[in-house]
Amino acid sequence: MNSRTTEVLVGLFMLLFLAAMTILALKVSNLTSLSGAAGYQVHANFDNVGGLRVRAPVSAGGVKVGQVSQIVYDSDTFEAKVTLTIDEEFNLFPTDTSASIYTAGLLGEQYIGLEPGADDEVLEQDSEIDLTQSALVLERLIGQVLLNK
Amino acid sequence: MIDFLASSGRRYLDALASLGRASVFLIQLIGALPSLLTRFSLVIKQLFSSGVMTLSIILVSGLFVGMVLSLQGYNTLVGFGAEESLGIFVAKVLVRELGPVVAGLLFAGRAGSAMTAEIGLMKATEQLSGLEMMAVDPFKRVFAPRFLAGFFALPALAAMFSAIGVLGGHLVGVELLGVDAGAYWSQMHASVDFREDVLGGLIKAVVFGFVVCWIAIFQGADCVPTSEGVSSATTRTVVYSSLLVLGLDFLLTAIMFTV
Numbered sequence: 001m002n003s004r005t006t007e008v009l010v011g012l013f014m015l016l017f018l019a020a021m022t023i024l025a026l027k028v029s030n031l032t033s034l035s036g037a038a039g040y041q042v043h044a045n046f047d048n049v050g051g052l053r054v055r056a057p058v059s060a061g062g063v064k065v066g067q068v069s070q071i072v073y074d075s076d077t078f079e080a081k082v083t084l085t086i087d088e089e090f091n092l093f094p095t096d097t098s099a100s101i102y103t104a105g106l107l108g109e110q111y112i113g114l115e116p117g118a119d120d121e122v123l124e125q126d127s128e129i130d131l132t133q134s135a136l137v138l139e140r141l142i143g144q145v146l147l148n149k
Numbered sequence: 150m151i152d153f154l155a156s157s158g159r160r161y162l163d164a165l166a167s168l169g170r171a172s173v174f175l176i177q178l179i180g181a182l183p184s185l186l187t188r189f190s191l192v193i194k195q196l197f198s199s200g201v202m203t204l205s206i207i208l209v210s211g212l213f214v215g216m217v218l219s220l221q222g223y224n225t226l227v228g229f230g231a232e233e234s235l236g237i238f239v240a241k242v243l244v245r246e247l248g249p250v251v252a253g254l255l256f257a258g259r260a261g262s263a264m265t266a267e268i269g270l271m272k273a274t275e276q277l278s279g280l281e282m283m284a285v286d287p288f289k290r291v292f293a294p295r296f297l298a299g300f301f302a303l304p305a306l307a308a309m310f311s312a313i314g315v316l317g318g319h320l321v322g323v324e325l326l327g328v329d330a331g332a333y334w335s336q337m338h339a340s341v342d343f344r345e346d347v348l349g350g351l352i353k354a355v356v357f358g359f360v361v362c363w364i365a366i367f368q369g370a371d372c373v374p375t376s377e378g379v380s381s382a383t384t385r386t387v388v389y390s391s392l393l394v395l396g397l398d399f400l401l402t403a404i405m406f407t408v
Contacts, residue, residue: 003190006197013201017305020312027334028240028315029343055342 039066039087040125044099044112045079050135052101052110058084060114065090068112084112086123094119098131110135171367178296178366181288191294199260199295200302204309206255211310214251215317218242222318223326235328236337239318240311244341244350245406248311250398253357256303257390261365264295265386268369269379277370292370296362303358304351311350349405356397361390 049071058066066086074081086093096117103110123129185192222238268291271277277287315337322328341347365386372382 003194007193009201010193010196013196013204013302013305016204016309020305020308023312023315024244024308024347025343028244028312028337029341029347030338 039085040091040123041069041083041085042123042125042127042129044082044084044129044132045074045077046082046099046101046132046134047079048134048137049080049082050101050103050110050137052082052112052135056109056111058086058112058114060090060093060116065114082112084129091122091124093123095121095123095127096131097123097129098133099129100133101135103136167371170371171363174367174370175363177288178292178363181286181293182297184286184289185293185297188294191290192298195294195298196302199256199264199299200305202263203256203259203302203306206259207252207306207310208313210251210255211248211313212317212320214247214310215239215243215314216321218247218314219318219321219326223322223328232326232328233332234336235318235322236333236335237340239322240315240337240341241346243311243314243318244346246350246398246402248314249307249350249353249357250394252307252310252354253303253361253394253398254391256299256306256358257361257365257394258387260299260302261361261386261390262383264299264362264365265369265372265383266379268292268295268366269372269374269382272370272372273374273376273379275374287370292366295366299362299365300355300358303361304354307354307357308351311347345406352405353398353401356401357394360393360397364390364393 052068052071054068054071056068057064058068066084068082069085070083072081073079084099093114094117096119098115098117100113100115101110102113117131218239219235222235223232226232226235226238268277271291277291280287280290319330319333323330323333368382368386368389372378
């Protein structure tokens with residue numbers, strides 16, 4: 001086999017590699033939404049985050065507006081401190097916006113839902129969401145139902 | 150009794166000595182890599198024999214592994230009414246584990262053994278000594294191009310394996326078993342992360358490529374220069390690199406993918 005054919009075939013090999021990477025990046029994984037990761041961080045304290053994970057979606061009115069970027073335990077307030085990264089384009093949330101942890105479906109993944117308030121001022125980098133509602137922990141709920149009987 | 154102790158001690162020392170030779174060999178190999186910048190056509194030739202020639206087996210097995218995963222996953226998931234999550238299952242298993250590992254094993258069997266046999270035969274027929282006589286460094290002319298090409302070919306092959314596997318999963322899951330195509334792709338899209346899953350898998354493939362090529366080239370250059378020596382060196386290449394791929398896979402998974 002002459003070197004010209006070899007070169008052409010190796011070129012084809014590289015092209016296939018690029019095609020595979022494109023499929024993996026755009027179809028299989030979520031590289032496109034990762035590039036839009038530029039946003040601002042706001043913090044919210046929850047009594048209990050349940051099964052909330054980092055990278056869980058943050059949505060408002062059912063539309064994804066950002067994601068959870070950090071969850072730490074705050075030993076001063078004995079609460080979980082959740083940092084939300086909200087996309088740059090959604091920068092008009094009033095300061096009295098409330099954050100609740102919901103479950104998608106009955107046993108699905110947990111996400112944070114934002115409900116905008118009515119304040120004139122808006123959330124900015126590092127501002128704090130005061131109105132929060134913790135995750136619904138199924139065991140606790142069942143316990144309450146049994147006790148109230 | 151003394152004989153037994155002596156022979157087991159000798160075998161242990163032999164193993165240690167070959168590990169030492171392999172390490173020195175690796176350093177020389179890496180030292181020879183910069184000289185390839187001026188002679189890149191050598192790498193292209195090797196990329197052809199280790200990459201392009203392995204392509205067909207990679208694509209066919211990738212397709213079938215994807216199809217089997219989809220079939221097995223569907224049968225399990227349908228019991229929970231969760232067959233919509235089939236895409237996540239197929240993609241995560243392929244991209245994180247099976248893509249790099251199976252591509253690594255196939256690469257060791259197809260390209261690694263060929264590399265060892267070729268270099269071993271060069272040694273047996275004294276072509277390597279001939280090169281040295283002509284003041285051509287076999288590290289720069291023979292070993293380094295093969296090393297670089299294999300090192301690069303395996304991640305490429307692993308990516309192709311995963312991509313075609315996902316398509317094979319689509320073929321069986323969506324076309325044959327009737328999972329909704331939108332659910333298959335959108336759930337996969339939502340929960341496979343590019344940095345963590347896809348790049349994690351590629352890092353594995355890079356490590357496997359490094360290890361397999363190192364073993365294959367070293368075994369070739371270190372073999373006993375007889376037809377028997379070449380054949381046992383080829384066997385050792387396949388056995389050692391398969392074991393190392395599987396062992397390293399566990400180690401890398403433990404490091405990268407545990408929360």
